[in-house]
Amino acid sequence: MENAEPDWLTAHREKHPEDFEPRSSRRGGFRPGVSGNPAGRPKGSKNRKTLLAEELQKDGSELARVIKEAALAGDTSAMNLWAQRLEPPLRARAAAVEFELDPDKPLHEQANQVLVAVSEGRVDPETGRMLIDCIQSVAGIRAVDELEARLIALEEKQA
CATH class of the missing domain: 1.10.287 (Helix Hairpins)
Structure with a gap:
């Protein structure tokens, strides 16, 4: 039995021959060492995290108020969010102890x-x-x- 190509692959090859060309001969492919954006990222452009942080600064207190109200109303998701994000995590602290310690001893x-x-x-x-x-x-x-x-x-x- 010879290695016959499935019909769907033959049809795809006929319809989209560019998918089967070697990468170096394709139009629009990236060439090694050549940037797709030689100018780089525009100065002053902001990533999504920065944009989100700016939005939160504008509306943060209102958002915190809404989350707090939902938590107080019994919304467990809001309670969880409030506990995890809006309140600082509790840290273990040692209790104060008193005992004799002579600082002059070795x-x-x-x-x-x-x-x-x-x-x-x-x-x-x-x-x-x-x-x-x-x-x-x-x-x-x-x-x-x-x-x-x-x-x-x-x-x-x-x-």
Whole structure:
């Protein structure tokens, strides 16, 4: 059996021979390295996002009022939109804690004070971890300061 072309393809080939020409010989095709718009985008033209933002600035308060009224009337879609877009997202905040932390003690003893406060339930574990991370950051800063002071002292000795 030879590779016979289906009737619909033969009919299409006869009706639209340009679809079957090699791309390089087609009229109106893009050529490599040649822009279809050599002048580029016109200066001052705005994309859809910019146009939408400008419209929202003009009518934003009215739109917010309508959405708020719909939400208060029980429209769950409006409630969802209000919650997601118009109100800032809630952020987790650590509650204020009070416990004894002696700032004059060495950093490792301060970290131990935090661990004791966590173990006694005066500080929750997440807050304790954050406090120990802060103490560790201070330790790193102190180490850099000490290295800098030692380096300056060595340079002064050699000078």
